[in-house]
Amino acid sequence: MIEQVARASAEELRTGTTGDVEAGLADLHVRQAQHRRRSVVVAAATVALALGLGWSAGWLMARSDAEDSQLPVKPGPSQVTEEVCHVERVTCLGGGVYRFALHRPVDYAPPPGFGVASGGGVTPGQVESYRQAGPTAGITVLERAHAASLEGTFPARGVGAGPQAFVDWVATRPFLDAGKVTTTTIDGQRAWQVRVVLAHDAAAGAATCNVRYRCHAITYQRDEVPTGIWGNMAAEYTALRLPGGGTTVVWSWIFSGDRSHLGALDEAVQSLSWPPG
Numbered sequence: 001m002i003e004q005v006a007r008a009s010a011e012e013l014r015t016g017t018t019g020d021v022e023a024g025l026a027d028l029h030v031r032q033a034q035h036r037r038r039s040v041v042v043a044a045a046t047v048a049l050a051l052g053l054g055w056s057a058g059w060l061m062a063r064s065d066a067e068d069s070q071l072p073v074k075p076g077p078s079q080v081t082e083e084v085c086h087v088e089r090v091t092c093l094g095g096g097v098y099r100f101a102l103h104r105p106v107d108y109a110p111p112p113g114f115g116v117a118s119g120g121g122v123t124p125g126q127v128e129s130y131r132q133a134g135p136t137a138g139i140t141v142l143e144r145a146h147a148a149s150l151e152g153t154f155p156a157r158g159v160g161a162g163p164q165a166f167v168d169w170v171a172t173r174p175f176l177d178a179g180k181v182t183t184t185t186i187d188g189q190r191a192w193q194v195r196v197v198l199a200h201d202a203a204a205g206a207a208t209c210n211v212r213y214r215c216h217a218i219t220y221q222r223d224e225v226p227t228g229i230w231g232n233m234a235a236e237y238t239a240l241r242l243p244g245g246g247t248t249v250v251w252s253w254i255f256s257g258d259r260s261h262l263g264a265l266d267e268a269v270q271s272l273s274w275p276p277g
Helices: 003-015 021-024 047-068 163-171 261-268
Strands: 088-096 099-101 106-108 126-130 137-142 176-177 180-184 189-198 208-209 211-222 227-229 233-242 247-253
Touching: 003 189, 106 126, 126 180, 126 189, 137 211, 137 261, 163 189, 163 233, 163 247, 180 233, 189 261, 208 227, 211 247
Parallel strands: none
Antiparallel strands: 088 099, 099 106, 126 137, 137 247, 176 189, 180 189, 189 233, 208 211, 211 227, 233 247
16 A cells, blocks of 8 residues: 555665654644646846746756655545545545545544545555655554464464554564553544564565565455565554454554654544544
């Protein structure tokens, strides 16, 4: 589901830079989706004016290219409010609230700077919201989720089906550097959560994420693609139990390699709610 994000992350890994993360997070809630801007050099009456306009246009185009490099590659049409209402499994409720037809329908009021139904769109078990400015980040809702086997092709053996068992399992994975398991609430529902990054000595994962990337599988869902962690991803797994949705995992992720930066995604997580079934 996050192939576009993975491509952007892979580029970050190749260049070895992640940008000024703290500055990017500081203005998260006031940034809107950055669209490609292009200027046209207009013929002028004097050579001086023409040169001035040409320099300005070149500067704006260079700035636009730099900003666009922080966005997911080819973000889906659901990033645009006018089009998202026509996306399958999405209902626009008005007032900036959207309902996704998952196993258990979920409502989402994305905060400023977040897409609506990003990536590959909405499936019965998954929906994503990308942050529209770097460093690359987002949240993913996964219903009827289970702990994954190493290859991500079936549920992990010996792990309970409940949300606490799932989070406890994540926190004890040997390939992860995990924080403390804590409790919280989402939409008034009790939930368990843990923040993780890959351990410094972690080997390459045995699973494949987004067709091409070696990853450590974390979630398994029947009839859905597995999800996992790789590269410089920091992730927070928040799990709760919903009638009809089973163990539901809200997966927050950011390609910065720092667990502390996940707090910038809390507002998006808390913008999720589940209407009465």
